[in-house]
Amino acid sequence: MRTHQLVLHWIEGQLSEGKLAVGGRLPAERTLAEQLQVSRTSVREAIRILEAMGVVRAGVGSGPEAGTVVISDPTAALGSALRLHVATQHLPVSDIVQTRVLLESWAASHARPDSPELTGAAGLLEEMDADGMAVDDFLALDVRFHLALADAAGNAVVSAMMGSLRESITGYASRLTANLPDWDTTAARLRAEHHEILDAIQNDDGERAAKLVAAHIEGYYREAGVRHSP
Amino acid sequence: MRTHQLVLHWIEGQLSEGKLAVGGRLPAERTLAEQLQVSRTSVREAIRILEAMGVVRAGVGSGPEAGTVVISDPTAALGSALRLHVATQHLPVSDIVQTRVLLESWAASHARPDSPELTGAAGLLEEMDADGMAVDDFLALDVRFHLALADAAGNAVVSAMMGSLRESITGYASRLTANLPDWDTTAARLRAEHHEILDAIQNDDGERAAKLVAAHIEGYYREAGVRHSP
DNA sequence: TAGGGCATGTGGTCCAACCACATCAAGTAG
DNA sequence: CTACTTGATGTGGTTGGACCACATGCCCTA
Numbered sequence: 001m002r003t004h005q006l007v008l009h010w011i012e013g014q015l016s017e018g019k020l021a022v023g024g025r026l027p028a029e030r031t032l033a034e035q036l037q038v039s040r041t042s043v044r045e046a047i048r049i050l051e052a053m054g055v056v057r058a059g060v061g062s063g064p065e066a067g068t069v070v071i072s073d074p075t076a077a078l079g080s081a082l083r084l085h086v087a088t089q090h091l092p093v094s095d096i097v098q099t100r101v102l103l104e105s106w107a108a109s110h111a112r113p114d115s116p117e118l119t120g121a122a123g124l125l126e127e128m129d130a131d132g133m134a135v136d137d138f139l140a141l142d143v144r145f146h147l148a149l150a151d152a153a154g155n156a157v158v159s160a161m162m163g164s165l166r167e168s169i170t171g172y173a174s175r176l177t178a179n180l181p182d183w184d185t186t187a188a189r190l191r192a193e194h195h196e197i198l199d200a201i202q203n204d205d206g207e208r209a210a211k212l213v214a215a216h217i218e219g220y221y222r223e224a225g226v227r228h229s230p
Numbered sequence: 231m232r233t234h235q236l237v238l239h240w241i242e243g244q245l246s247e248g249k250l251a252v253g254g255r256l257p258a259e260r261t262l263a264e265q266l267q268v269s270r271t272s273v274r275e276a277i278r279i280l281e282a283m284g285v286v287r288a289g290v291g292s293g294p295e296a297g298t299v300v301i302s303d304p305t306a307a308l309g310s311a312l313r314l315h316v317a318t319q320h321l322p323v324s325d326i327v328q329t330r331v332l333l334e335s336w337a338a339s340h341a342r343p344d345s346p347e348l349t350g351a352a353g354l355l356e357e358m359d360a361d362g363m364a365v366d367d368f369l370a371l372d373v374r375f376h377l378a379l380a381d382a383a384g385n386a387v388v389s390a391m392m393g394s395l396r397e398s399i400t401g402y403a404s405r406l407t408a409n410l411p412d413w414d415t416t417a418a419r420l421r422a423e424h425h426e427i428l429d430a431i432q433n434d435d436g437e438r439a440a441k442l443v444a445a446h447i448e449g450y451y452r453e454a455g456v457r458h459s460p
Numbered sequence: 461t462a463g464g465g466c467a468t469g470t471g472g473t474c475c476a477a478c479c480a481c482a483t484c485a486a487g488t489a490g
Numbered sequence: 491c492t493a494c495t496t497g498a499t500g501t502g503g504t505t506g507g508a509c510c511a512c513a514t515g516c517c518c519t520a
Contacts (some may be wrong), residue, residue: 003473004278017315022318028501039474041271041484044502045278048234051309052279056319060502072320073312081283081307082387087245088252088285091301091386099387106332134505156321157312157329161391233504256468274471290471291513297470384514463500463520472510488495 003038007046009035015055015070025055026068045161053077070169074156078164086168093172100165101214103158106151108197108213109130109206121148125194135177138187143170145194149213152201176224186223190216233268237276240266245285245300254296256286283307304386308394316398323402327451330395331444333388334380338427338443339436341382348431351378355424365407368417373400375424379443382431406454416453420446 014020026032029047033040047068050056054073059066091105111118124145128138143166150162172189180186193216200209244250256262259277263270277298284303289296315321330444341348354375358368373396380392396403410416423446430439 012314015314018319022320032502041474042472045275047280047502048275049282050314052282053314058502059482060480062500063483066482070318072315072318074321077311077315078308081304081311084245084280084283084285085240085302085304085307085390087242088300088302089248090252091304091390095385095387098385099391102333102336104390155325155328157325157395158332160315160321161329165387168359192296228305260470271505272503277471288471289513290511292469293514296513461520463518465516465518467516468514470512470514472512473511475507477505479502481501481503482499483501484497484499486495486497488493490491490493 003042004045004049007032007036007038007043008049011046011050020070022070022072024070026070028067052080074160075163075167078160079167082164082168092170096165096169097217100162101161101217103165104146104217105157105210105214107150107153107158107162109210110155110203111149111201111206111209112154113202113204115152115154116153117148118198121145121152122198124148125191125198128191129192133187135183136174138172139177142190149197151203175223179224186220190220192220233272234279237262237266237268237273238279241276241280242280250300252300252302254300256300258297258323281378282310304390305393305397308390309397312394312398323399326395326399327447330392330393331447333392333395334376334447335440335444337380337383337385337388338431339440340385341379341431341436341439342384343432343434345382345384347378347382351375351382352428354378355421356429358421358424363417365413366404369407372420379427379431406451409454416450420450423449 007157011020011026020026027035029040033043036043047056047058051058054076055070056068057071058068060215082091082193086093086096120184124141128145132230147159147163147166150159153159193212197209197212197216198214200206241250241256249294250256256277257265259270259273266273277286277288281288284306285300286298287301288298296367312321312326316323316326322401358375377389377393377396378387383389407413423442427439427442427446430436430442
Protein backbone atom coordinates (compact mmCIF):
# COMPACT_ATOMS: atom_id res chain seq x y z
CA MET A 1 0.00 0.00 0.00
CA ARG A 2 1.28 3.44 -0.85
CA THR A 3 1.91 5.93 1.88
CA HIS A 4 -0.72 8.45 0.94
CA GLN A 5 -3.33 5.70 0.98
CA LEU A 6 -2.42 4.97 4.56
CA VAL A 7 -3.22 8.57 5.40
CA LEU A 8 -6.39 8.34 3.37
CA HIS A 9 -7.57 5.29 5.26
CA TRP A 10 -6.71 6.86 8.57
CA ILE A 11 -8.83 9.91 7.78
CA GLU A 12 -11.66 7.82 6.38
CA GLY A 13 -11.56 5.79 9.58
CA GLN A 14 -11.81 8.92 11.67
CA LEU A 15 -14.82 9.97 9.62
CA SER A 16 -16.54 6.61 9.95
CA GLU A 17 -15.98 6.52 13.69
CA GLY A 18 -17.40 9.98 14.03
CA LYS A 19 -14.18 11.35 15.50
CA LEU A 20 -14.12 13.71 12.55
CA ALA A 21 -17.35 15.29 11.40
CA VAL A 22 -18.44 17.93 8.93
CA GLY A 23 -17.24 21.29 10.20
CA GLY A 24 -14.38 19.70 12.11
CA ARG A 25 -10.77 20.43 11.36
CA LEU A 26 -8.00 18.04 10.45
CA PRO A 27 -4.73 18.28 12.36
CA ALA A 28 -2.21 20.53 10.66
CA GLU A 29 -0.32 18.84 7.86
CA ARG A 30 2.95 18.85 9.75
CA THR A 31 1.30 17.47 12.88
CA LEU A 32 -0.50 14.74 10.97
CA ALA A 33 2.71 13.78 9.24
CA GLU A 34 4.43 13.34 12.57
CA GLN A 35 1.50 11.44 14.11
CA LEU A 36 1.32 8.94 11.28
CA GLN A 37 5.07 8.80 10.84
CA VAL A 38 4.95 9.77 7.19
CA SER A 39 6.26 12.72 5.26
CA ARG A 40 4.28 15.86 4.85
CA THR A 41 4.28 15.20 1.09
CA SER A 42 2.26 12.03 1.56
CA VAL A 43 -0.17 13.78 3.88
CA ARG A 44 -0.63 16.47 1.30
CA GLU A 45 -1.32 13.97 -1.48
CA ALA A 46 -4.03 12.39 0.63
CA ILE A 47 -5.56 15.76 1.40
CA ARG A 48 -5.49 16.67 -2.28
CA ILE A 49 -7.55 13.61 -3.06
CA LEU A 50 -10.02 14.37 -0.30
CA GLU A 51 -10.25 17.91 -1.60
CA ALA A 52 -10.97 16.66 -5.10
CA MET A 53 -13.62 14.38 -3.63
CA GLY A 54 -15.32 17.31 -1.96
CA VAL A 55 -14.64 15.97 1.54
CA VAL A 56 -12.34 18.71 2.83
CA ARG A 57 -11.53 22.31 2.07
CA ALA A 58 -8.03 23.65 2.61
CA GLY A 59 -7.52 27.25 3.61
CA VAL A 60 -4.31 29.13 4.27
CA GLY A 61 -3.74 31.65 6.97
CA SER A 62 -4.97 31.62 10.50
CA GLY A 63 -8.30 31.72 12.28
CA PRO A 64 -11.55 29.81 11.88
CA GLU A 65 -11.56 29.90 8.09
CA ALA A 66 -8.04 28.55 7.81
CA GLY A 67 -6.72 25.04 8.04
CA THR A 68 -8.21 21.92 6.51
CA VAL A 69 -11.85 21.54 7.47
CA VAL A 70 -14.23 18.73 6.70
CA ILE A 71 -17.06 19.63 4.36
CA SER A 72 -19.44 17.52 2.31
CA ASP A 73 -19.83 18.39 -1.32
CA PRO A 74 -20.49 15.16 -3.19
CA THR A 75 -21.62 17.08 -6.25
CA ALA A 76 -18.17 18.53 -6.81
CA ALA A 77 -16.54 15.14 -6.76
CA LEU A 78 -19.04 13.43 -9.02
CA GLY A 79 -19.10 16.43 -11.31
CA SER A 80 -15.41 16.66 -11.98
CA ALA A 81 -15.16 12.90 -12.31
CA LEU A 82 -17.89 12.82 -14.91
CA ARG A 83 -16.42 15.83 -16.71
CA LEU A 84 -13.03 14.17 -16.94
CA HIS A 85 -14.47 10.98 -18.30
CA VAL A 86 -16.54 12.90 -20.79
CA ALA A 87 -13.25 14.45 -21.86
CA THR A 88 -11.79 10.99 -22.47
CA GLN A 89 -14.86 10.34 -24.60
CA HIS A 90 -15.69 7.22 -22.66
CA LEU A 91 -18.92 8.71 -21.39
CA PRO A 92 -21.11 9.81 -24.30
CA VAL A 93 -23.01 13.05 -23.78
CA SER A 94 -26.13 11.29 -24.99
CA ASP A 95 -25.87 8.86 -22.09
CA ILE A 96 -25.56 11.78 -19.70
CA VAL A 97 -28.65 13.43 -21.11
CA GLN A 98 -30.53 10.15 -20.92
CA THR A 99 -29.51 9.66 -17.31
CA ARG A 100 -30.52 13.19 -16.53
CA VAL A 101 -33.99 12.52 -17.94
CA LEU A 102 -34.21 9.38 -15.86
CA LEU A 103 -33.17 10.99 -12.59
CA GLU A 104 -35.10 14.17 -13.11
CA SER A 105 -38.31 12.38 -14.05
CA TRP A 106 -38.06 10.37 -10.88
CA ALA A 107 -37.39 13.47 -8.85
CA ALA A 108 -40.38 15.26 -10.36
CA SER A 109 -42.67 12.36 -9.54
CA HIS A 110 -41.37 12.17 -5.99
CA ALA A 111 -41.08 15.88 -5.25
CA ARG A 112 -43.01 16.93 -2.17
CA PRO A 113 -45.46 19.73 -3.04
CA ASP A 114 -45.01 21.41 0.34
CA SER A 115 -41.21 21.34 0.44
CA PRO A 116 -39.33 24.63 0.84
CA GLU A 117 -37.21 23.74 -2.18
CA LEU A 118 -40.33 23.90 -4.30
CA THR A 119 -41.16 27.35 -2.99
CA GLY A 120 -37.68 28.40 -4.00
CA ALA A 121 -38.23 26.92 -7.43
CA ALA A 122 -41.38 29.01 -7.84
CA GLY A 123 -39.37 32.11 -6.98
CA LEU A 124 -36.80 31.23 -9.60
CA LEU A 125 -39.52 30.99 -12.24
CA GLU A 126 -40.64 34.52 -11.42
CA GLU A 127 -37.10 35.76 -11.89
CA MET A 128 -36.91 34.01 -15.23
CA ASP A 129 -40.07 35.76 -16.43
CA ALA A 130 -38.21 39.07 -16.59
CA ASP A 131 -37.95 40.49 -20.09
CA GLY A 132 -34.71 40.96 -21.93
CA MET A 133 -32.79 38.52 -19.83
CA ALA A 134 -29.35 37.52 -21.10
CA VAL A 135 -29.05 33.96 -22.35
CA ASP A 136 -26.43 32.94 -19.82
CA ASP A 137 -28.39 34.41 -16.94
CA PHE A 138 -31.47 32.53 -18.07
CA LEU A 139 -29.54 29.29 -18.29
CA ALA A 140 -28.05 29.80 -14.84
CA LEU A 141 -31.51 30.21 -13.37
CA ASP A 142 -32.68 27.22 -15.39
CA VAL A 143 -30.00 25.07 -13.78
CA ARG A 144 -31.00 26.25 -10.33
CA PHE A 145 -34.67 25.55 -11.07
CA HIS A 146 -34.00 21.99 -12.15
CA LEU A 147 -31.72 21.37 -9.19
CA ALA A 148 -34.37 22.72 -6.86
CA LEU A 149 -36.84 20.22 -8.28
CA ALA A 150 -34.34 17.42 -7.68
CA ASP A 151 -33.76 18.58 -4.13
CA ALA A 152 -37.49 18.64 -3.49
CA ALA A 153 -37.56 14.86 -3.86
CA GLY A 154 -35.51 14.61 -0.69
CA ASN A 155 -32.91 12.11 -1.89
CA ALA A 156 -29.38 13.40 -1.34
CA VAL A 157 -27.82 10.90 -3.71
CA VAL A 158 -30.14 11.77 -6.56
CA SER A 159 -29.57 15.47 -5.90
CA ALA A 160 -25.82 15.01 -5.97
CA MET A 161 -25.92 12.99 -9.15
CA MET A 162 -28.23 15.48 -10.82
CA GLY A 163 -25.94 18.33 -9.91
CA SER A 164 -22.89 16.52 -11.15
CA LEU A 165 -24.54 15.62 -14.44
CA ARG A 166 -25.41 19.24 -15.01
CA GLU A 167 -21.93 20.36 -14.04
CA SER A 168 -20.29 17.92 -16.38
CA ILE A 169 -22.11 19.29 -19.41
CA THR A 170 -22.69 22.96 -18.57
CA GLY A 171 -20.12 24.11 -21.07
CA TYR A 172 -21.64 21.81 -23.64
CA ALA A 173 -25.20 22.95 -22.96
CA SER A 174 -24.17 26.58 -23.20
CA ARG A 175 -22.65 26.07 -26.65
CA LEU A 176 -25.84 24.36 -27.77
CA THR A 177 -27.80 27.60 -27.65
CA ALA A 178 -25.97 28.65 -30.80
CA ASN A 179 -27.79 25.88 -32.67
CA LEU A 180 -31.22 27.19 -31.80
CA PRO A 181 -33.12 28.91 -34.61
CA ASP A 182 -34.56 31.58 -32.35
CA TRP A 183 -33.66 31.93 -28.71
CA ASP A 184 -36.61 34.11 -27.70
CA THR A 185 -39.10 31.57 -29.00
CA THR A 186 -37.33 28.74 -27.24
CA ALA A 187 -37.06 30.70 -24.01
CA ALA A 188 -40.77 31.44 -24.05
CA ARG A 189 -41.53 27.75 -24.52
CA LEU A 190 -39.15 26.74 -21.75
CA ARG A 191 -40.80 29.22 -19.39
CA ALA A 192 -44.24 27.85 -20.15
CA GLU A 193 -43.09 24.28 -19.66
CA HIS A 194 -41.46 25.15 -16.35
CA HIS A 195 -44.74 26.53 -15.07
CA GLU A 196 -46.59 23.43 -16.24
CA ILE A 197 -44.14 21.18 -14.44
CA LEU A 198 -44.37 23.15 -11.24
CA ASP A 199 -48.16 23.16 -11.42
CA ALA A 200 -48.25 19.40 -11.85
CA ILE A 201 -46.07 18.88 -8.80
CA GLN A 202 -48.04 21.32 -6.70
CA ASN A 203 -51.23 19.52 -7.69
CA ASP A 204 -49.67 16.28 -6.53
CA ASP A 205 -49.75 14.82 -10.03
CA GLY A 206 -46.30 13.25 -9.95
CA GLU A 207 -46.86 11.09 -12.99
CA ARG A 208 -47.75 14.05 -15.17
CA ALA A 209 -44.85 16.03 -13.80
CA ALA A 210 -42.46 13.25 -14.70
CA LYS A 211 -43.71 13.09 -18.26
CA LEU A 212 -43.55 16.84 -18.64
CA VAL A 213 -39.99 16.95 -17.37
CA ALA A 214 -38.88 14.20 -19.72
CA ALA A 215 -40.49 15.96 -22.68
CA HIS A 216 -39.06 19.27 -21.55
CA ILE A 217 -35.46 18.04 -21.49
CA GLU A 218 -35.64 15.83 -24.54
CA GLY A 219 -37.41 18.54 -26.49
CA TYR A 220 -34.69 21.04 -25.76
CA TYR A 221 -31.84 18.80 -26.82
CA ARG A 222 -33.75 17.67 -29.88
CA GLU A 223 -34.30 21.25 -30.93
CA ALA A 224 -30.62 21.97 -30.35
CA GLY A 225 -29.71 19.04 -32.53
CA VAL A 226 -28.49 16.38 -30.11
CA ARG A 227 -29.36 12.81 -30.88
CA HIS A 228 -29.93 10.33 -28.12
CA SER A 229 -31.77 7.08 -27.79
CA PRO A 230 -35.15 7.27 -26.04
CA MET B 231 -5.16 29.17 -9.17
CA ARG B 232 -2.97 26.66 -7.44
CA THR B 233 -0.12 25.02 -9.26
CA HIS B 234 -1.44 21.50 -9.34
CA GLN B 235 -4.68 22.76 -10.86
CA LEU B 236 -2.69 24.24 -13.71
CA VAL B 237 -1.31 20.78 -14.41
CA LEU B 238 -4.78 19.32 -14.06
CA HIS B 239 -6.21 21.73 -16.61
CA TRP B 240 -3.36 21.08 -18.99
CA ILE B 241 -3.97 17.34 -18.89
CA GLU B 242 -7.73 17.76 -19.16
CA GLY B 243 -7.14 19.96 -22.17
CA GLN B 244 -4.96 17.32 -23.79
CA LEU B 245 -7.74 14.81 -23.20
CA SER B 246 -10.43 17.05 -24.64
CA GLU B 247 -8.37 17.81 -27.71
CA GLY B 248 -7.75 14.13 -28.28
CA LYS B 249 -4.00 14.53 -27.97
CA LEU B 250 -4.21 12.14 -25.06
CA ALA B 251 -6.49 9.14 -25.33
CA VAL B 252 -7.23 6.03 -23.33
CA GLY B 253 -4.22 3.76 -23.54
CA GLY B 254 -1.88 6.66 -24.11
CA ARG B 255 0.90 7.58 -21.75
CA LEU B 256 1.54 10.83 -19.95
CA PRO B 257 5.01 12.32 -20.17
CA ALA B 258 7.21 11.30 -17.27
CA GLU B 259 6.64 13.32 -14.12
CA ARG B 260 10.03 15.01 -14.33
CA THR B 261 9.52 15.83 -18.00
CA LEU B 262 6.06 17.22 -17.42
CA ALA B 263 7.31 19.32 -14.54
CA GLU B 264 9.93 20.87 -16.76
CA GLN B 265 7.52 21.40 -19.65
CA LEU B 266 4.98 23.20 -17.51
CA GLN B 267 7.60 24.97 -15.43
CA VAL B 268 6.33 23.64 -12.13
CA SER B 269 7.79 21.39 -9.50
CA ARG B 270 7.50 17.66 -9.70
CA THR B 271 5.51 17.74 -6.47
CA SER B 272 2.75 19.73 -8.12
CA VAL B 273 2.70 17.40 -11.09
CA ARG B 274 2.40 14.48 -8.73
CA GLU B 275 -0.50 16.06 -6.84
CA ALA B 276 -2.38 16.49 -10.10
CA ILE B 277 -1.68 12.90 -11.12
CA ARG B 278 -2.87 11.70 -7.71
CA ILE B 279 -6.20 13.38 -8.30
CA LEU B 280 -6.52 11.91 -11.76
CA GLU B 281 -5.66 8.52 -10.33
CA ALA B 282 -8.37 8.89 -7.68
CA MET B 283 -10.78 9.88 -10.43
CA GLY B 284 -10.02 6.71 -12.36
CA VAL B 285 -8.51 8.62 -15.28
CA VAL B 286 -4.92 7.38 -15.09
CA ARG B 287 -3.01 4.48 -13.65
CA ALA B 288 0.54 4.93 -12.40
CA GLY B 289 3.03 2.10 -12.66
CA VAL B 290 6.64 2.00 -11.58
CA GLY B 291 9.47 0.37 -13.43
CA SER B 292 10.07 0.27 -17.11
CA GLY B 293 8.36 -1.14 -20.17
CA PRO B 294 4.81 -1.00 -21.51
CA GLU B 295 3.15 -1.53 -18.13
CA ALA B 296 5.11 1.24 -16.47
CA GLY B 297 4.62 4.95 -16.51
CA THR B 298 1.37 6.84 -16.14
CA VAL B 299 -1.18 5.65 -18.67
CA VAL B 300 -4.64 6.97 -19.36
CA ILE B 301 -7.46 4.61 -18.46
CA SER B 302 -11.17 5.18 -17.96
CA ASP B 303 -12.73 3.81 -14.81
CA PRO B 304 -15.52 6.20 -13.82
CA THR B 305 -16.91 3.65 -11.40
CA ALA B 306 -13.83 3.86 -9.19
CA ALA B 307 -14.10 7.61 -8.90
CA LEU B 308 -17.81 7.72 -8.18
CA GLY B 309 -17.52 4.77 -5.84
CA SER B 310 -14.86 6.16 -3.58
CA ALA B 311 -16.50 9.56 -3.60
CA LEU B 312 -19.81 8.11 -2.52
CA ARG B 313 -18.13 5.88 0.07
CA LEU B 314 -16.35 8.85 1.61
CA HIS B 315 -19.51 10.88 1.81
CA VAL B 316 -21.36 7.97 3.31
CA ALA B 317 -18.59 7.94 5.92
CA THR B 318 -19.30 11.59 6.70
CA GLN B 319 -22.91 10.53 7.14
CA HIS B 320 -24.10 13.15 4.71
CA LEU B 321 -25.35 10.53 2.30
CA PRO B 322 -27.83 8.23 4.05
CA VAL B 323 -27.61 4.58 3.10
CA SER B 324 -31.36 4.59 2.59
CA ASP B 325 -30.96 7.19 -0.16
CA ILE B 326 -28.34 5.03 -1.81
CA VAL B 327 -30.61 2.01 -1.76
CA GLN B 328 -33.45 4.07 -3.13
CA THR B 329 -31.29 5.39 -5.94
CA ARG B 330 -30.13 1.90 -6.67
CA VAL B 331 -33.74 0.78 -7.04
CA LEU B 332 -34.40 3.69 -9.35
CA LEU B 333 -31.42 3.09 -11.61
CA GLU B 334 -31.70 -0.65 -11.65
CA SER B 335 -35.41 -0.63 -12.44
CA TRP B 336 -34.73 1.64 -15.36
CA ALA B 337 -31.89 -0.58 -16.53
CA ALA B 338 -34.07 -3.68 -16.31
CA SER B 339 -36.79 -2.07 -18.37
CA HIS B 340 -34.30 -0.91 -20.99
CA ALA B 341 -32.06 -3.97 -21.09
CA ARG B 342 -31.73 -5.43 -24.55
CA PRO B 343 -32.76 -9.12 -24.57
CA ASP B 344 -30.14 -10.03 -27.16
CA SER B 345 -27.20 -8.25 -25.57
CA PRO B 346 -24.08 -10.23 -24.71
CA GLU B 347 -24.17 -8.84 -21.18
CA LEU B 348 -27.47 -10.63 -20.67
CA THR B 349 -25.96 -13.91 -21.80
CA GLY B 350 -23.25 -13.38 -19.24
CA ALA B 351 -25.87 -12.69 -16.61
CA ALA B 352 -27.54 -16.01 -17.39
CA GLY B 353 -24.23 -17.76 -16.91
CA LEU B 354 -23.80 -16.11 -13.54
CA LEU B 355 -27.19 -17.41 -12.45
CA GLU B 356 -26.11 -20.95 -13.26
CA GLU B 357 -23.01 -20.51 -11.12
CA MET B 358 -25.14 -19.24 -8.28
CA ASP B 359 -27.33 -22.36 -8.45
CA ALA B 360 -24.49 -24.47 -7.08
CA ASP B 361 -25.23 -26.01 -3.69
CA GLY B 362 -23.34 -25.16 -0.54
CA MET B 363 -22.00 -21.90 -1.85
CA ALA B 364 -20.33 -19.60 0.68
CA VAL B 365 -22.24 -16.44 1.52
CA ASP B 366 -19.54 -14.09 0.32
CA ASP B 367 -19.11 -15.96 -2.95
CA PHE B 368 -22.83 -15.80 -3.52
CA LEU B 369 -22.91 -12.08 -2.84
CA ALA B 370 -19.97 -11.49 -5.18
CA LEU B 371 -21.83 -13.25 -7.98
CA ASP B 372 -24.96 -11.34 -7.05
CA VAL B 373 -23.14 -8.06 -7.52
CA ARG B 374 -21.87 -9.17 -10.90
CA PHE B 375 -25.33 -10.27 -11.96
CA HIS B 376 -26.89 -6.95 -11.11
CA LEU B 377 -24.09 -5.04 -12.80
CA ALA B 378 -24.50 -7.18 -15.90
CA LEU B 379 -28.16 -6.23 -16.01
CA ALA B 380 -27.23 -2.57 -15.75
CA ASP B 381 -24.67 -2.94 -18.52
CA ALA B 382 -27.26 -4.61 -20.73
CA ALA B 383 -29.16 -1.34 -20.87
CA GLY B 384 -26.29 0.19 -22.80
CA ASN B 385 -25.93 3.43 -20.87
CA ALA B 386 -22.39 3.94 -19.63
CA VAL B 387 -23.37 6.60 -17.12
CA VAL B 388 -26.04 4.45 -15.53
CA SER B 389 -23.63 1.52 -15.44
CA ALA B 390 -20.97 3.60 -13.75
CA MET B 391 -23.38 4.99 -11.20
CA MET B 392 -24.80 1.56 -10.46
CA GLY B 393 -21.33 0.17 -9.93
CA SER B 394 -20.35 3.00 -7.68
CA LEU B 395 -23.48 2.68 -5.60
CA ARG B 396 -22.77 -0.99 -5.07
CA GLU B 397 -19.15 -0.30 -4.26
CA SER B 398 -20.01 2.34 -1.72
CA ILE B 399 -22.15 -0.04 0.31
CA THR B 400 -20.58 -3.47 -0.27
CA GLY B 401 -19.19 -3.61 3.24
CA TYR B 402 -22.54 -2.53 4.57
CA ALA B 403 -24.51 -5.07 2.52
CA SER B 404 -22.17 -7.83 3.63
CA ARG B 405 -22.76 -7.06 7.29
CA LEU B 406 -26.49 -7.11 6.68
CA THR B 407 -26.52 -10.85 6.08
CA ALA B 408 -26.02 -11.31 9.82
CA ASN B 409 -29.51 -9.89 10.33
CA LEU B 410 -31.18 -12.50 8.19
CA PRO B 411 -33.11 -15.22 10.02
CA ASP B 412 -32.02 -17.99 7.68
CA TRP B 413 -29.55 -17.46 4.89
CA ASP B 414 -30.40 -20.59 2.92
CA THR B 415 -34.04 -19.62 2.68
CA THR B 416 -33.17 -16.12 1.59
CA ALA B 417 -30.63 -17.37 -0.95
CA ALA B 418 -33.19 -19.70 -2.47
CA ARG B 419 -35.65 -16.85 -2.80
CA LEU B 420 -33.03 -14.56 -4.32
CA ARG B 421 -32.13 -17.23 -6.87
CA ALA B 422 -35.75 -17.66 -7.88
CA GLU B 423 -36.24 -13.91 -8.20
CA HIS B 424 -33.14 -13.58 -10.32
CA HIS B 425 -34.48 -16.14 -12.76
CA GLU B 426 -37.81 -14.36 -12.88
CA ILE B 427 -36.14 -11.07 -13.65
CA LEU B 428 -34.01 -12.56 -16.38
CA ASP B 429 -37.01 -14.28 -17.91
CA ALA B 430 -38.97 -11.06 -17.98
CA ILE B 431 -36.16 -9.28 -19.79
CA GLN B 432 -35.64 -12.09 -22.25
CA ASN B 433 -39.36 -12.06 -23.01
CA ASP B 434 -39.10 -8.34 -23.71
CA ASP B 435 -41.37 -7.49 -20.81
CA GLY B 436 -39.39 -4.53 -19.51
CA GLU B 437 -42.16 -3.21 -17.33
CA ARG B 438 -42.47 -6.47 -15.43
CA ALA B 439 -38.71 -6.77 -15.15
CA ALA B 440 -38.52 -3.31 -13.60
CA LYS B 441 -41.16 -4.15 -11.01
CA LEU B 442 -39.51 -7.44 -10.16
CA VAL B 443 -36.14 -5.78 -9.71
CA ALA B 444 -37.57 -3.11 -7.44
CA ALA B 445 -39.34 -5.72 -5.32
CA HIS B 446 -36.22 -7.89 -5.31
CA ILE B 447 -33.98 -5.16 -3.92
CA GLU B 448 -36.47 -3.62 -1.52
CA GLY B 449 -37.47 -7.05 -0.26
CA TYR B 450 -33.91 -7.95 0.57
CA TYR B 451 -33.21 -4.80 2.52
CA ARG B 452 -36.55 -5.00 4.27
CA GLU B 453 -35.83 -8.54 5.38
CA ALA B 454 -32.40 -7.44 6.58
CA GLY B 455 -33.97 -4.67 8.57
CA VAL B 456 -33.15 -1.49 6.64
CA ARG B 457 -35.78 1.18 6.53
CA HIS B 458 -36.10 3.45 3.55
CA SER B 459 -38.84 5.53 2.07
CA PRO B 460 -40.55 4.08 -1.00
C1' DT C 461 25.15 -18.61 -28.42
C1' DA C 462 23.33 -18.25 -23.76
C1' DG C 463 23.63 -16.18 -19.56
C1' DG C 464 24.33 -12.67 -16.04
C1' DG C 465 24.86 -8.06 -14.66
C1' DC C 466 24.69 -3.26 -15.20
C1' DA C 467 22.78 1.15 -17.31
C1' DT C 468 18.57 3.47 -17.78
C1' DG C 469 14.19 5.37 -16.78
C1' DT C 470 10.05 5.07 -14.17
C1' DG C 471 7.15 6.25 -10.06
C1' DG C 472 7.44 6.44 -4.57
C1' DT C 473 9.10 8.76 -0.62
C1' DC C 474 11.30 11.91 2.21
C1' DC C 475 13.52 16.21 3.80
C1' DA C 476 14.59 21.03 4.38
C1' DA C 477 13.66 25.35 3.21
C1' DC C 478 11.11 29.27 1.80
C1' DC C 479 6.80 31.87 0.55
C1' DA C 480 2.05 34.06 1.04
C1' DC C 481 -1.51 34.63 3.90
C1' DA C 482 -4.62 35.52 8.00
C1' DT C 483 -5.02 36.18 12.60
C1' DC C 484 -4.02 37.78 17.17
C1' DA C 485 -1.45 39.90 20.79
C1' DA C 486 1.79 43.06 22.35
C1' DG C 487 3.43 47.43 22.11
C1' DT C 488 3.14 52.28 21.06
C1' DA C 489 1.35 56.83 19.96
C1' DG C 490 -2.45 59.77 20.61
C1' DC D 491 -7.74 54.92 28.22
C1' DT D 492 -8.25 54.26 23.37
C1' DA D 493 -6.84 53.37 18.72
C1' DC D 494 -3.54 52.08 15.66
C1' DT D 495 0.65 49.83 14.20
C1' DT D 496 3.70 46.08 14.20
C1' DG D 497 5.49 41.87 14.87
C1' DA D 498 5.01 36.80 16.30
C1' DT D 499 2.69 32.73 15.21
C1' DG D 500 0.65 29.11 12.64
C1' DT D 501 -1.52 27.70 8.44
C1' DG D 502 -1.32 25.75 3.67
C1' DG D 503 1.49 26.37 -1.04
C1' DT D 504 5.62 25.51 -3.56
C1' DT D 505 10.14 24.25 -4.67
C1' DG D 506 14.61 21.59 -5.35
C1' DG D 507 17.16 17.90 -4.35
C1' DA D 508 18.13 13.49 -2.84
C1' DC D 509 17.48 8.61 -2.44
C1' DC D 510 14.82 4.22 -3.03
C1' DA D 511 12.48 0.11 -5.36
C1' DC D 512 11.27 -1.59 -9.44
C1' DA D 513 11.13 -3.32 -14.41
C1' DT D 514 13.15 -3.41 -18.61
C1' DG D 515 16.63 -4.04 -22.07
C1' DC D 516 21.15 -3.70 -23.67
C1' DC D 517 25.91 -5.16 -23.44
C1' DC D 518 29.52 -7.80 -22.06
C1' DT D 519 31.32 -12.15 -20.77
C1' DA D 520 31.79 -17.17 -20.41
